[in-house]
Amino acid sequence: MSIRVVIAEDQSAVRAGLVLILRSADGIEVAGEAGDGEEAVGLARQLCPDLVLMDVQMPRLDGVSATRQIVAEGLADVLVLTTFDLDEYVFGALRAGAAGFLLKDSDAAGLVEAVRTVARGDGLIAPAVTRRLIAEFAATRPVKSPNCDPSVLDVLTRREREVLGCLGEGLSNAEIAGRLTMAEATVKTHVSRLLGKLKLRSRVQAAVLAQELDI
Numbered sequence: 001m002s003i004r005v006v007i008a009e010d011q012s013a014v015r016a017g018l019v020l021i022l023r024s025a026d027g028i029e030v031a032g033e034a035g036d037g038e039e040a041v042g043l044a045r046q047l048c049p050d051l052v053l054m055d056v057q058m059p060r061l062d063g064v065s066a067t068r069q070i071v072a073e074g075l076a077d078v079l080v081l082t083t084f085d086l087d088e089y090v091f092g093a094l095r096a097g098a099a100g101f102l103l104k105d106s107d108a109a110g111l112v113e114a115v116r117t118v119a120r121g122d123g124l125i126a127p128a129v130t131r132r133l134i135a136e137f138a139a140t141r142p143v144k145s146p147n148c149d150p151s152v153l154d155v156l157t158r159r160e161r162e163v164l165g166c167l168g169e170g171l172s173n174a175e176i177a178g179r180l181t182m183a184e185a186t187v188k189t190h191v192s193r194l195l196g197k198l199k200l201r202s203r204v205q206a207a208v209l210a211q212e213l214d215i
Contacts, residue, residue, distance in 0.1 A: 002029040003119040004049040008040035008066065009081065010058040014104075018053065018111070025112045035059075037066030044075040050119050054098075055081045056089040064092035071097035071201050079118050094208065097201030121188050122172040122203075150213055155197045161215065163190040167203055168210025 005022055007030060009015040015033055022028045031047045034040035037054075038061040044052055052070055056063035067078045077099040082090050090101065102114045153161060159180075166176040173191070177184040191203060200206050 004031040006032045006049045006052045008034040009055045021108045037061030068096035160194040165215040167207045
């Protein structure tokens with residue numbers, strides 16, 4: 001089964017380059033292209049892709065708002081294209097439930113690997129972007145989330161807490177499986193359950209919570 005991707009980027013030359021790279025990769029299908037956030041949401045509803053590759057600064061509807069809609073409706077995972085500037089656009093995308101973050105100047109191999117990483121459920125793109133992003137977000141966000149009371153973790157099993165701590169370090173499912181000596185499929189199950197129990201939209205949000213609670 002191919003990974004079906006919608007690419008949302010308002011600069012046509014950049015979008016064409018992204019399309020070219022992904023179409024040349026094995027197991028990836030570019031299902032659609034969007035020039036703004038509103039079009040991206042529409043294509044996500046229409047095409048039901050596995051993933052939307054989303055620029056944050058776009059006309060009509062920005063990438064953060066588009067990400068929020070796509071995630072809220074459960075239409076697809078969102079991989080956000082960003083610069084290394086950790087501004088409110090990126091923080092907003094994290095709050096909206098983005099599954100991962102990719103530098104705009106990443107090479108072709110990095111782009112393909114990021115798409116595959118998110119598609120297989122390892123939502124954290126580590127280490128260059130996400131680990132720094134998690135730490136910066138946890139340290140600088142002006143208001144702590146309502147979930148910051150340590151008692152929110154009471155709903156988790158011991159194993160789920162251990163997995164949450166690993167997410168806070170930016171570890172992938174494979175890395176967590178190695179550290180905790182369990183099958184990767186079991187890790188995925190634990191991640192899914194702890195997200196549901198904590199009412200979080202993405203692994204990245206779980207990682208931020210782990211940082212805030214110093215797990």
